[in-house]
Amino acid sequence: MKPTSKRLYKFLNKEKTAGVVFCLPFIIGFLVFLIIPMGISFYYSLCDYDILSPPEFVGLKNYIDMFTNDEVFWHSIKATLYFALVSVPLRLIFALLVAMILVKPTKATGFYRAAYYLPSIIGGSVAVAILWKRMFAPDGVVNSILGIFGIDTNFAWLSDTRTAIWTLILLAVWQFGSSMLIFLSALKQIPKSLYEAADVDGAGKVTKFFRVTLPLLTPTIFFNLVMQMINGFLAFTQSLIITQGKPMDTTLFYAVYMYQQSFSFSKSGYASAMAWVMLGIIAVITFVLFKTKKYWVYEQG
Amino acid sequence: MNRGEIVKTKNIRTVVYHVLVCGFGLAMLYPLCWMFMSSFKETSTIFTTAGSLIPEKFTLENYANGWRGFAGVSFGTFFKNSLFIAVVGTIGTLASSACVAYGFARCQFRGKKILFGAMLASMMLPGQILMVPQYLWYEKLGWVGSFSPLIIPFFFAIQGFFVYLMMNFIEGIPTELDEAAKIDGCSYYGIFFRIILPLMAPSLITGGIFSFMWRWDDFMSALLYINDAAMYPVALALKLFCDPGSSSDYGAMFAMATLSIVPIVLIFIFFQKYLVDGIATSGLKG
Numbered sequence: 001m002k003p004t005s006k007r008l009y010k011f012l013n014k015e016k017t018a019g020v021v022f023c024l025p026f027i028i029g030f031l032v033f034l035i036i037p038m039g040i041s042f043y044y045s046l047c048d049y050d051i052l053s054p055p056e057f058v059g060l061k062n063y064i065d066m067f068t069n070d071e072v073f074w075h076s077i078k079a080t081l082y083f084a085l086v087s088v089p090l091r092l093i094f095a096l097l098v099a100m101i102l103v104k105p106t107k108a109t110g111f112y113r114a115a116y117y118l119p120s121i122i123g124g125s126v127a128v129a130i131l132w133k134r135m136f137a138p139d140g141v142v143n144s145i146l147g148i149f150g151i152d153t154n155f156a157w158l159s160d161t162r163t164a165i166w167t168l169i170l171l172a173v174w175q176f177g178s179s180m181l182i183f184l185s186a187l188k189q190i191p192k193s194l195y196e197a198a199d200v201d202g203a204g205k206v207t208k209f210f211r212v213t214l215p216l217l218t219p220t221i222f223f224n225l226v227m228q229m230i231n232g233f234l235a236f237t238q239s240l241i242i243t244q245g246k247p248m249d250t251t252l253f254y255a256v257y258m259y260q261q262s263f264s265f266s267k268s269g270y271a272s273a274m275a276w277v278m279l280g281i282i283a284v285i286t287f288v289l290f291k292t293k294k295y296w297v298y299e300q301g
Numbered sequence: 302m303n304r305g306e307i308v309k310t311k312n313i314r315t316v317v318y319h320v321l322v323c324g325f326g327l328a329m330l331y332p333l334c335w336m337f338m339s340s341f342k343e344t345s346t347i348f349t350t351a352g353s354l355i356p357e358k359f360t361l362e363n364y365a366n367g368w369r370g371f372a373g374v375s376f377g378t379f380f381k382n383s384l385f386i387a388v389v390g391t392i393g394t395l396a397s398s399a400c401v402a403y404g405f406a407r408c409q410f411r412g413k414k415i416l417f418g419a420m421l422a423s424m425m426l427p428g429q430i431l432m433v434p435q436y437l438w439y440e441k442l443g444w445v446g447s448f449s450p451l452i453i454p455f456f457f458a459i460q461g462f463f464v465y466l467m468m469n470f471i472e473g474i475p476t477e478l479d480e481a482a483k484i485d486g487c488s489y490y491g492i493f494f495r496i497i498l499p500l501m502a503p504s505l506i507t508g509g510i511f512s513f514m515w516r517w518d519d520f521m522s523a524l525l526y527i528n529d530a531a532m533y534p535v536a537l538a539l540k541l542f543c544d545p546g547s548s549s550d551y552g553a554m555f556a557m558a559t560l561s562i563v564p565i566v567l568i569f570i571f572f573q574k575y576l577v578d579g580i581a582t583s584g585l586k587g
Contacts, residue, residue: 009488015408018489022404023416025397026464029457030419033435034426040441041434051440101322108319114573115326118333121569121576125518126536127558130543131336134551137348141335144352174329178580185581227425234429237520241540255429262433263525271433278430286425 041272049269062273073274075249076257077281083165083253084232087172092224095179096217100209102180103187113181120177128171129241133158136167161250164243168251171238179224186220187213215298222297226289230282254278340364340559344552364560367553371542372530376557383534386451386523387516393456394463394512395505401458402467403493407479424461428521436525450526451519451534455512463508469582470504471497507579510572514565535561 011017020027045062047055066073098116102109122128135141136157143153157163190213198208236255239245245252245260258278262271334354339347340363342356350357370376404410405417439450458464474497482492523537533541539561543554569576 013488013490015489016410019404019408019410019413022400022408022489022493023410023413024400025456026401026420026458027416029397029454029459030423033454033457033459034423034431037431037434037438040438044437051437101318106315106319108323112322112326114569115330117573117577118566118569119329121514122333122518122562122565125562125565126520126539127336127561128332130539130554130558131332133543134555135332135335139348139351141332141351148352181577181580230425231427234427236429241543255432258429258433262436268433268437272437275430275433279426282425282430 041275044269045273045276047269049272050266051268052266055269058269062270063277065270066273066277072249072252072257076245076252076254079165079245079250079252080233080235080254083168083172083235083251084229087169088225088228088232090169091173091176091228092179092221094173095176096183096221098176099180099183099187100213103184113184116180117177120175120179123171123175124237126237126241129238132167132171132238133242158243159247161247164247165251168235168238168242171242172232172235179228182220182224183217186217190216218297219299222289222293226286229285229289233278233282233285336555337559340552340555342552344550347551347555363550363552363556366550367542367557367560370538374530374533374538376535376538376560378531379533379535379538380560382532383517383536386448386519386534387513389452390455390516391509391512393452394458394460395509397456397458398460398463398467398508399498399501399505400493402464402471403497405464406468406471407476407492407497408489420461420464423459424465432521432525439526445526446528447526448532451516451522455516460512463512466508466579466582467501467504470501474500503575503578506572507575510568510575511579514568517564 012021044055046057046059048058048061049055102112102116119128138154138156142157143155146153155163157167194212194216195208198212203211234255235253236259239251239253239256240259243251245256254274255278258271258274261267261274335351338354338356339351341359341361342350342363343358343360344363344366346357368376370379401420405413405420435450436445439445442449444450444453478496478500479492482496487495518536519534520536520540523534524540527533527537530538535557539554539558542557
């Protein structure tokens with residue numbers, strides 16, 4: 001070995017250097033695929049830009065237009081908030097309920113767990129979106145099943161302003177399986193001694209749930225609430241395929257509207273501004289959730 | 302109550318429990334069964350007999366019709382594209398995430414805390430928010446219209462989930478092994494490749510499964526970056542196959558939709574244990 005390569009070898013094998021070398025992919029990836037695009041888009045958010053012609057600096061015009069001059073923007077905020085605020089808590093409640101039922105092991109538990117989990121594995125796919133669209137069509141399976149129960153209808157679930165968003169909420173709640181698994185493993189980690197102590201104090205099942213189980217699950221609930229809220233806020237594929245935002249923008253999710261602005265209307269500057277506003281909204285929601293943490297999340301120790 | 306009655310009520314309760322839980326499970330799976338069975342019905346009868354699962358006349362015609370695809374490209378090509386994107390993307394994710402996870406778990410260096418914070422922050426930042434910014438950037442790089450945006454970023458550990466998953470796993474491996482290797486003159490790189498990497502195989506499997514499924518299902522980036530029919534992955538092809546105007550052959554649509562989830566369902570059946578482990582470790586810690 002030549003002296004220089006020996007020195008290089010020694011340098012590379014220092015703990016400090018090795019750490020940086022191993023983390024290099026992330027350092028590069030973080031800069032190149034996150035920071036740079038975000039930076040570019042921040043500049044474009046201050047411009048009139050349609051990709052084809054060079055950007056023209058317009059200051060805060062995009063942001064001002066969005067809040068004062070774009071009714072559809074507000075429709076999309078409303079639809080997205082409604083969707084996220086209804087579907088995420090519903091899904092978590094459902095997941096917890098089913099987890100409570102399945103926590104008692106029986107011979108068939110493995111099968112039940114699999115059956116409830118499968119939808120959340122494939123629920124985000126285009127195949128399921130297409131299926132959902134056909135299920136709620138006037139001649140789809142939902143109306144046929146209602147027909148079996150004597151309700152003859154060819155109601156168009158997807159083109160009524162009252163029901164369209166509920167088909168998407170139902171699809172989101174249908175995918176409660178992974179939250180259920182998380183709750184199941186959290187339930188198994190609750191020490192048995194706590195329940196025994198509650199038994200000694202003469203606590204009933206309901207008391208035990210609200211005084212022991214639920215408080216100990218709150219950290220898990222909190223973490224999943226935050227993550228799913230963020231993702232609920234960014235629902236995209238399902239709305240784009242199933243309802244295309246129709247009818248009357250009631251299912252026009254923010255991400256879909258942003259996509260339309262950029263790729264259908266060629267207003268990339270405006271869409272960039274929308275991305276930044278969305279980042280702000282998500283930051284606010286996360287911040288608010290974290291602020292409420294001390295009131296209801298049980299801290300161990 | 303005597304003993305016999307207690308046993309009897311217990312039995313009744315068990316039966317009721319199983320009937321309810323099982324019935325609910327079947328209701329959950331019904332939509333998927335409906336799609337699967339409809340794909341074997343004659344396409345003209347799918348919606349006239351939507352209420353029943355069993356096809357009056359069993360046919361494979363839908364699969365033959367669907368497989369032909371559109372724009373002169375068959376679904377065979379779409380599947381090949383998806384497979385390529387999913388496999389290469391997964392290899393990139395696993396290789397880069399394992400490196401970074403090892404760096405975070407076993408090395409102390411300046412700026413580690415900040416870097417780790419950046420990773421957690423990027424985990425909270427979902428892809429949709431970067432949709433427009435990344436498009437503009439890839440446009441500049443000349444990547445639009447190629448597989449690059451769907452593959453190259455994954456070689457840079459951009460999905461914190463995987464790093465986090467593997468880090469947790471590495472932290473469970475006793476450091477005595479590292480120390481012993483160090484005394485024997487093994488470098489940090491040697492430790493990683495000879496000791497840690499083989500031991501972390503279970504987390505590589507878990508990560509690989511999740512990555513493959515997510516890459517396979519990825520629709521948004523294909524929608525943004527791929528505009529040549531011969532390069533469509535299955536997810537995008539399905540969407541366009543069903544767009545109004547291009548086809549109203551619902552039988553073929555259901556057949557191809559069913560085929561597109563077959564890989565995921567197979568993974569689900571054979572690797573359920575790994576999926577459950579992955580979900581549990583990633584969802585429990587805050």
